[in-house]
Amino acid sequence: MKHFLTLVVVIIIGLGVEVSSVTSRNNTRAGKLFSIFQIVNFPNAPCVGSSTRNGTCFTSDECSSRGGTSAGTCAQGFGVCCTFTVAxxxxxxxxxxxxxxxxxxxxxxxxxxxxxxxxxxxxxxxxxxxxxxxxxxxxxxxxxxxxxxxxxxxxxxxxxxxxxxxxxxxxxxxxxxxxxxxxxxxxxxxxxxxxxxxxxxxxxxxxxxxxxxxxxxxxxxxxxxxxxxxxxxxxxxxxxxxxxxxxxxxxxxxxxxxxxxxxxxxxxxxxEVGKCAICFTAVKMGSAIIDQGSFGLSVSSTTAAAVTGVQDSGCTSDYLEIPGSERDAAAPDDFTVGTTGSHGHDRVCGRFFGYSDTDLVGVGAVLTIID
CATH class of the missing domain: 2.60.120.290 (Spermadhesin, CUB domain)
Structure with a gap:
């Protein structure tokens, strides 16, 4: 009389790799026969290849069929980090x-x-x-x-x-x-x-x-x-x-x-968590007209001293718009949103980043958005 025993073992190995091993055991008086096969499943998750490129974790065959290049292993060695580069x-x-x-x-x-x-x-x-x-x-x-x-x-x-x-x-x-x-x-x-x-x-x-x-x-x-x-x-x-x-x-x-x-x-x-304001300021203001700063859009108004910043209706061509910004009365060089102040502005342009037409070279304003 023949006896059959089927044992299914599911092992979860880190990184979401699932290995299913199926063993069939055939007992006879003539001897024993064991056959083992494995089915490996893992997510096609992002991975870091051995090169400077990121990739997606696939089996070697999947990577090849999709036109990718293996750039190292992933999923505990069951997959390859497949990168895709096209011309x-x-x-x-x-x-x-x-x-x-x-x-x-x-x-x-x-x-x-x-x-x-x-x-x-x-x-x-x-x-x-x-x-x-x-x-x-x-x-x-x-x-x-x-x-x-x-x-x-x-x-x-x-x-x-x-x-x-x-x-x-x-x-x-x-x-x-x-x-x-x-x-x-x-x-x-x-x-x-x-x-x-x-x-x-x-x-x-x-x-x-x-x-x-x-x-x-x-x-x-x-x-x-x-x-x-x-x-x-x-x-x-x-x-x-x-x-x-x-x-x-x-x-x-x-x-x-x-x-x-x-x-x-x-x-x-x-x-970001725990933050209620965003402040913007020009990285470089410049020290002379020919020495450009890191902000400059459209035509600038002029004063006896130098070219300046422009706001709102004065910005008729190019401009940076930050809706609802206002000047904070407690900080004359600041823009704010959500506070009570004078000289509210939406648009900024001109030669320099500033809240008023009197902001000259080297006197950049800080723009603040408050939630």
Whole structure:
């Protein structure tokens, strides 16, 4: 008479790895026969590869079938950290994909277009982190010496006439057109049911182009993707923010640093635990007219001493808008939100960051938002 015994053992091993071992035992007078097989399940979670890139944990076969590259192991050695790197012309729906072009003066494709599709229907936000981003910059203007800055130094100043980059978001607001140096910057788009197009356009061969852009997809409700409509989303209790093509790695700001044209987008800041205010101040105010500060938008008013800052109705072209900000009467150089004060402001522009038309070079204001 034959006897059969089936034993199922489920072992949970750290990092969410589930190993199911099934053993069949066949007892006969002639002897014993053992056969063992394993079914291993683990989540396709983010992982850190052996290179500088992040990846997703897959089995070796899954990684290969998806066109990825193994960059080390994950899930207690049962999986591989699969990284995805694509070149111009590629289409991808993989989370944590890198769009890459090594340094070249002659890009292999023009335009260079990447098609980015949602990984699943519950993706609401797609973020692009510019680890490296350097293409030809815009038409430049030069800071004037004297007591005023000309309002119009040429219709093309700030335009991306040589190289450009933008991302579509069908049904939602697309990104602005940017160019120049943007390493360390990011963009987040509302995810569309139609695939997004991230496009570089290049003109000529005189400039060196190089980019390495990480694409991350966030499910609906994931706070890391930021609020809907926010092109940029910042967290943490301190840090620096800058407009696109601002030389964030330079110690000085030359007279030819020029902000880009047609930059209409929203920056959002997460309120951190236990914090009730956000303060903004210019990183560098400048010490002379030709020595640029880290803030300057549109035409400036003038005084006998120097060019100044402008607010509200005086900002008729370019401006930075922080709705509901007010001057705090107890701190004359501050903007605040939620307090009673005079000289409430929404818009700031001009040569320097200040709360009044008498703010001169080197007298920058601090802007405070209070919840």
């Amino acid at each position: 111009c012309g590629a289409t991808t729906s993989q989370n944590c994909t890198y769009l890459v072009q090594e340094a070249t003066t002659n890009p292999p494709a023009n335009p260079c277009t990447f098609t980015i599709c949602k990984q699943s229907s519950d993706i609401c936000r797609i973020r692009l982190d510019f680890t490296t981003f350097s293409i030809a910059g815009p038409a430049i203007g030069t800071t004037s010496t004297g007591t005023s800055i000309p309002e119009d130094k040429g219709g093309s100043v700030g335009d991306c006439n040589v190289d450009s980059f933008s991302v579509t978001a069908p049904g939602y607001k697309s990104s602005p057109v940017v160019c120049g140096f943007n390493s360390g910057q990011h963009m987040i788009l509302d995810a569309s049911g139609i695939c997004h197009k991230a496009t570089f356009d290049f003109t000529g061969t005189g400039s060196t182009r190089q980019f390495d852009i990480k694409v991350t997809q966030y499910t609906c409700g994931d706070e890391r993707g930021g609020p809907k409509g926010c092109l940029q989303y910042f967290t943490g209790v301190s840090g620096k923010v800058a407009s696109y093509n601002f030389p964030t790695t330079s110690a000085t700001i030359s007279s030819t640093v020029t902000h880009l044209s047609s930059q209409c987008y929203t920056m959002c800041f997460r309120q």
